[in-house]
Amino acid sequence: MNIAILGYGTIGSGVHQIVEEGATLLTKSLHVTRILIRKGKEKTLPYMCDDIDDIVNDPAVDLVVETMGGIEPAHTYILKALEHGKHVVTANKAVVAAYLKDFNECAKENNVKFYYEASTGGGIPCIAGLEKALRIDEVDEIHGIFNGTSNFILDHMQRYGTSFEEVLKEAQRLGYAEADPSADIDGYDVCNKLRISASIAYDYHVPDNFPVFGIRNITKEDVMYFKSMNRSVRFIAKTKRDGDRYSCVVEPILFKESDLEANTQDNYNLISMHGKTIGDLKFYGQGAGKLATANAVVQDILDILEGKEHMERKYENKMKYDTTICRRDYVLRADKACRVYFKGIKYETSTFDKYMLIKDIEVMKMHELMKKVLEVDPTAFMASIYEREDL
Amino acid sequence: MNIAILGYGTIGSGVHQIVEEGATLLTKSLHVTRILIRKGKEKTLPYMCDDIDDIVNDPAVDLVVETMGGIEPAHTYILKALEHGKHVVTANKAVVAAYLKDFNECAKENNVKFYYEASTGGGIPCIAGLEKALRIDEVDEIHGIFNGTSNFILDHMQRYGTSFEEVLKEAQRLGYAEADPSADIDGYDVCNKLRISASIAYDYHVPDNFPVFGIRNITKEDVMYFKSMNRSVRFIAKTKRDGDRYSCVVEPILFKESDLEANTQDNYNLISMHGKTIGDLKFYGQGAGKLATANAVVQDILDILEGKEHMERKYENKMKYDTTICRRDYVLRADKACRVYFKGIKYETSTFDKYMLIKDIEVMKMHELMKKVLEVDPTAFMASIYEREDL
Numbered sequence: 054m055n056i057a058i059l060g061y062g063t064i065g066s067g068v069h070q071i072v073e074e075g076a077t078l079l080t081k082s083l084h085v086t087r088i089l090i091r092k093g094k095e096k097t098l099p100y101m102c103d104d105i106d107d108i109v110n111d112p113a114v115d116l117v118v119e120t121m122g123g124i125e126p127a128h129t130y131i132l133k134a135l136e137h138g139k140h141v142v143t144a145n146k147a148v149v150a151a152y153l154k155d156f157n158e159c160a161k162e163n164n165v166k167f168y169y170e171a172s173t174g175g176g177i178p179c180i181a182g183l184e185k186a187l188r189i190d191e192v193d194e195i196h197g198i199f200n201g202t203s204n205f206i207l208d209h210m211q212r213y214g215t216s217f218e219e220v221l222k223e224a225q226r227l228g229y230a231e232a233d234p235s236a237d238i239d240g241y242d243v244c245n246k247l248r249i250s251a252s253i254a255y256d257y258h259v260p261d262n263f264p265v266f267g268i269r270n271i272t273k274e275d276v277m278y279f280k281s282m283n284r285s286v287r288f289i290a291k292t293k294r295d296g297d298r299y300s301c302v303v304e305p306i307l308f309k310e311s312d313l314e315a316n317t318q319d320n321y322n323l324i325s326m327h328g329k330t331i332g333d334l335k336f337y338g339q340g341a342g343k344l345a346t347a348n349a350v351v352q353d354i355l356d357i358l359e360g361k362e363h364m365e366r367k368y369e370n371k372m373k374y375d376t377t378i379c380r381r382d383y384v385l386r387a388d389k390a391c392r393v394y395f396k397g398i399k400y401e402t403s404t405f406d407k408y409m410l411i412k413d414i415e416v417m418k419m420h421e422l423m424k425k426v427l428e429v430d431p432t433a434f435m436a437s438i439y440e441r442e443d444l
Numbered sequence: 445m446n447i448a449i450l451g452y453g454t455i456g457s458g459v460h461q462i463v464e465e466g467a468t469l470l471t472k473s474l475h476v477t478r479i480l481i482r483k484g485k486e487k488t489l490p491y492m493c494d495d496i497d498d499i500v501n502d503p504a505v506d507l508v509v510e511t512m513g514g515i516e517p518a519h520t521y522i523l524k525a526l527e528h529g530k531h532v533v534t535a536n537k538a539v540v541a542a543y544l545k546d547f548n549e550c551a552k553e554n555n556v557k558f559y560y561e562a563s564t565g566g567g568i569p570c571i572a573g574l575e576k577a578l579r580i581d582e583v584d585e586i587h588g589i590f591n592g593t594s595n596f597i598l599d600h601m602q603r604y605g606t607s608f609e610e611v612l613k614e615a616q617r618l619g620y621a622e623a624d625p626s627a628d629i630d631g632y633d634v635c636n637k638l639r640i641s642a643s644i645a646y647d648y649h650v651p652d653n654f655p656v657f658g659i660r661n662i663t664k665e666d667v668m669y670f671k672s673m674n675r676s677v678r679f680i681a682k683t684k685r686d687g688d689r690y691s692c693v694v695e696p697i698l699f700k701e702s703d704l705e706a707n708t709q710d711n712y713n714l715i716s717m718h719g720k721t722i723g724d725l726k727f728y729g730q731g732a733g734k735l736a737t738a739n740a741v742v743q744d745i746l747d748i749l750e751g752k753e754h755m756e757r758k759y760e761n762k763m764k765y766d767t768t769i770c771r772r773d774y775v776l777r778a779d780k781a782c783r784v785y786f787k788g789i790k791y792e793t794s795t796f797d798k799y800m801l802i803k804d805i806e807v808m809k810m811h812e813l814m815k816k817v818l819e820v821d822p823t824a825f826m827a828s829i830y831e832r833e834d835l
Contacts, residue, residue, distance in 0.1 A: 071580060071721055079579050176722050178576060185569060188470050188746050189462060189739055313728065316707050321724075330462055330735040331567050333712075335728035337704065344721040348580055355579050361752055 054358050057087035057108045057139075059130055060121035061101070064144050064171070067347030068118055079355050087114060089130075105130050109137040116357060118350055119143040128152055135159045135167060142353040144171035144346055150245035154258045154368045168353035168363055173246040174199065176345025177338040178352070179324045183253055184364040190328025192254045196291030199246040201320030201341045202230045202237035203268055203288040207305075208318050210276045211285050217271055229320050229341075239267035240288070240303040247290035247301055254292070254326075255299060257370040263301035264420035270434040271305070275386055278408060279307055279436070282384075285315035286436050298375035302416050305436040307384065312439065313337075376417035383411040383419055387433035391426040398422075445749050448478035448499045448530075450521055451512035452492075455535050455562070458738030459509055470746050478505060480521075496521050500528040507748060509741055510534040519543055526550045526558060533744040535562035535737055541636035545649045545759045559744035559754055564637045565590065567736025568729040569743070570715045574644055575755040581719025583645045587682035590637040592711030592732045593621045593628035594659055594679040598696075599709050601667045602676050608662055620711050620732075630658035631679070631694040638681035638692055645683070645717075646690060648761040654692035655811035661825040662696070666777055669799060670698055670827070673775075676706035677827050689766035693807050696827040698775065703830065704728075767808035774802045774810055778824035782817040 056072065058065045069088070075081040090096065092103045105126070108114055117134040119141060121127050127148045134141050136159065143149060149156070149172045160167035170180045186192050198204050202224055209220045221238075224230035236242045244265050251259045268288050279286050284307035292301040308315040313335060317323040322340025327333055339345035356363065385391075386407050399412040411419065419435070426433045447463065449456045460479070466472040481487065483494045496517075499505055508525040510532060512518050518539045525532050527550065534540060540547070540563045551558035561571045577583050589595050593615055600611045612629075615621035627633045635656050642650040659679050670677050675698035683692040699706040704726060708714040713731025718724050730736035747754065776782075777798050790803040802810065810826070817824045 076582070077579060177725065178573060181572075181576070182569060185572070185743060188468060189742055191467070311707050311709070313704055313707055316702050316704055318702065328739075330739045332730045332733070332736050333728075334568065334730075335726075337724075337726035337728065339723040339725075342723070345723050348719075348721045351580055352576060359753075362750075 054082060054115045054354070055084050055086040055113050056116050056118055056354065057089065057111070057114045058085060058118045058120065059089040059105070059108070060119065061088050061090050062120065063343045064346050064350065065118070065120040067343040068120065068350045071344065071347050071351050079358065080351065082358060083351070083354060087111060105133060109133050109139065114139055116140040116142065116354060118354070119145055120350070121145065122147065124148055124151060131156060132159055135163050135165055138163055138165055140166045140357050142168050142350055142357070144169070144350055146172040146242065146245040146249060150248040150261070153249065153252060157366065157368070166357050168356065169249070170353050171346050171349035173249045174322055174324050174336065175201070175338070175340040175342060176348050177322055177324060177336045177340060178349070179250070179336050180253065182334065182336055183250060183326060186326060186328050186331055186334065187254065187364060190330050191294070192326050192328050193294045194292070194327040195250050195254060195325065196289055197324035198287055198314060198317050198322050199243045199290050199324065199340065200237055200288060201322060201339075202234065203243075204317060204322070205229050205320040206238070207268065207271070207286050207288060210271070210273065211280070214273065214276070216273045238269050240265040243288065243290045243303050247292060247303060251292040251299065251301055252368060253364070253366060255294060255370055255372050256366050256368060257372040258368040259301060259372075263303070263374065264417055265303040266305070266420060266423060266435065268305055270432055272434070275434055279384070282307065283310055284308060284438070285310055287314045287317070289314070293379060295375075295378050297371060298373050298378055300375060300379040300416065302379060302420075306439045307436050308439050314439075376415050379416040380413050381416055381419070381437040382413060383435050383437050385409045385411060385426070385433065385435045387426045388430035391429050391433065394422050394425050445473060445506045445745070446475050446477040446504050447507050447509055447745065448480065448502070448505045449476060449509045449511065450480040450496070450499070451510065452479050452481050453511065454734045455737050455741065456509070456511040458734035459511065459741045462735065462738050462742050470749065471742065473749060474742075474745060478502065496524060500524050500530065505530055507531040507533065507745060509745070510536055511741070512536065513538065515539055515542060522547060523550055526554050526556055529554055529556055531557045531748050533741055533748070534560050535741055537563040537633065537636040537640060541639040541652070544640065544643060548757065548759065557748050559747065560640070561744050562737050562740035564640045565713055565715050565727065566592070566729070566731040566733060567739050568713055568715060568727045568731060569740070570641070570727050571644065573725065573727055574641060574717060577717060577719050577722055577725065578645065578755060581721050582685070583717050583719050584685045585683070585718040586641050586645060586716065587680055588715035589678055589705060589708050589713050590634045590681050590715065590731065591628055591679060592713060593625065594634075595708060595713070596620050596711040597629070598659065598662070598677050598679060601662070601664065602671070603709075605664065605667070607664050629660050631656040634679065634681045634694050638683060638694060642683040642690065642692055643759060644755070644757060646685060646761055646763050647757050647759060648763040649759040650692060650763075654694075654765065655808055656694040657696070657811060657814060657826065659696055661823055663825070666825050670775070673698065674701055675699060675829070676701055678705045678708070680705070684770060686766070686769050688762060689764050689769055691766060691770040691807065693770060693811075697830045698827050699830050705830070767806050770807040771804050772807055772810075772828040773804060774826050774828050776800045776802060776817070776824065776826045778817045779821035782820050782824065785813050785816050
C-alpha cells in the first residue's frame, strides 16, 4: 500500500519512521511514496513535493495521511484526496471536530475510508475502545484528561509547588507546550477531542457551543488551597447522556487523592467511559508525542490494509443540549466584589477569604456567572468538585 | 447467528441476557438456541439440554460459548465443537492457558474461529489491545492487577486496616470470592491470565513453570509496615522480554502511593503493557462480574459475525525462560531463624525486628529461598518493591 504524507512535522515524520522501520509483517507492506511539504521549504527527500495535485493525481497513491494540523488547507486537501479515491487517515483534531460528518459522507460516496484514531487520545486506542463498547452498550458518559500539556502543568504545580508560569516554561523547554500555549491551556484542544468522542458516542455531530473554562488563571495558592481540601486539580472534558439529551463541558475538576485522575502524572492522558454492561472502562497512555501518535495513525492504516472496518456513523440522531442534567459544586476564587452575582445562590465562604464554595449549581449557569466575574476580576479561577457518583 | 451456551452460571446467563436484550443492530442478529446444563439439573428453559452431542450435531448452531470453567470437560467439549465446524468463544482462563495452541490449530483445520477475550481481564479489552499493539511494536513488558478478588482484599486491608480473614469474609458475602478462595489468593487464576497474555505477546505457548507467591499469609501488621514505607501492596502478574529470553512471575508488589496500581480500588483490574513506539498503555475496568465478562464474550461473537479476524498466532517461536533478566528488592517477614538461608546475600534488617529488606536479588532465587523459609515459618510473607524504571 502506497502512502502520501501531508505535512512533515513531528507526527508526519513519526509515521514515516514507523513505516520505514517496518518491524512487523504488516508494516512491511506499507510504503511512503510521497510527502507534501510547505512551498519554499527544502526538499530533503527525493519524493517530497509542494503541490497537493501531484499527490491526488498520482494513481499509485492509495492512502493519504494528513498531519498538517489546523482547518485550512487540511479541510480542502482531505476532501480532494477522498474525491480522488484515496483513503484518508488524519491526526488533526481541529479539522475532524469541525467536519467529521462531511468527511464521512465524502468517503462513503467515493468508496474509501476516513479514519482518525490519532486525533483523540494520541496513542491511546480510545476511539477503537469507544466504537467497540458501542456495539453492545449505549455509552452514557465519557470523561477524561485529554491534554498532556495542561496535565503536565497541573501535575507539576501540585507535586512540586511551582507556579503556573514556571511549569509552563519547563513544558515549553521540554517540547510539551508550544510557544503559544493557548490551545492547550484555554481548552480548545480538549474541546475538539470531546466533540469527536461525543459525536461518535451519540451518532450526532456535536456542535461546539458548550461551556469551556481553562487553566490560565490558576495560581500556586489555588493549588495549595485545593490540597488543604485533600483534592488535586485536573483539566477535564466530560460529556453525559440521558436519552436524547446530553451535556458537554470542559473545566478544571478537583479529584480526591485516591482517584486515578489525581494520579495521572506528567503528560499522560486518562480517558474514561461508562456503559450499562461494561461498567467503567479507563484507558491510560501517551496522549501526544511523535511515536505514540504516529502509532495510532499507522494502526488506522493497518485497519484499512486488513479490511477492518470501523463503526459506521451517519450522525443523523437528534440530540438536545440540556443544561439541567449537569449540576456540580464549585470552588471559586474571585474578588469579593463578585459576590454580588451570586445573590440567591447557595454558597459558603471559606476561612481563606478569597474562596467561595458554590453548592449544586447548573454547570452552564456557573460558566455564565464566571464570565461576569472575569469582567470584574480577570484573575479569577474556578474548579468543580468531582464525586464518583455524579460526574 | 445461532449460539449454544455451555454452562449457565454467572457468565453463561450474562451472555444470554445481553443477547436477549439485543440493544444494538448487531446484537439483534444473535440468537441463543441451545443451553447445555449439568445432568440432573432442572431444565428451566425449553432449549436447555444436558448432552453435548445434541449441540455439536445440531447444524443450526453456528457458534458455541463455553462458560463452564475448569479443564474437563471444557477441553473435550471445545475440541468437539471446533471439529464439528462451530466457532468457539470462551471465558475459561484455565483451559485456554493450558490448550490455546491446540485449540488454535484445531480451529484453523476446521476453518472456524476460536476467541477468548473474556478469559483475561474480564470486561477489559486487553487481548484486543495487546493484539493491536503487536501489529506495530514488540510488546516487551506486560504487568498488572489481573484478579479482582485479591485486589478487593488488599485494597480493603490497606484502606480500612481490616485483617485478611475479615475482608475475605466480606468478599465472600458480596459474591466477589468463592467459598474456596485458593485460586484467587494463591495466584493460580492470575497465573493462567499471565500465561495467556505472554503467549500472545511472544507467539510462544508459555509453560506454567514460573514463580508464583500468593497473598494468603499477609497480615494487618504487614500492611501497616508497608504503609510506614509509604507503599501499598498489590497482587501482580508480570512478564518481561528481552529478545528470545523472557521472565514471568506472580507475586505481591509494593507500589508508591501515587502509582495507579496503588489507587486501583475494590475489585477493579489494571493491565499495563509497554512497546517501543506506543510507550506505556494501561487498561482499567471490571476484570470479572456477570455483565462485564459477558460483554467481552459477546464482543468476540460480534467479531466473528462481522468477520473481524483476530491476530494469527502459531506459537512456534523459540523462547527461553531466563532467571537473570528479573531482579528486584524484597521485603520479607519471617522468623529470625530463617536468616540462615540468606548468608552471602545483601540484606538489611528493619527497626521492626521481623522484617528484612533484601536487595537486588534474582526473582527466581528469592522464590526458591521463600520455599525454604516457609518450611521453618509457614506464616512468612514477602513482597517485592516496584520501581517505575525496572519492573
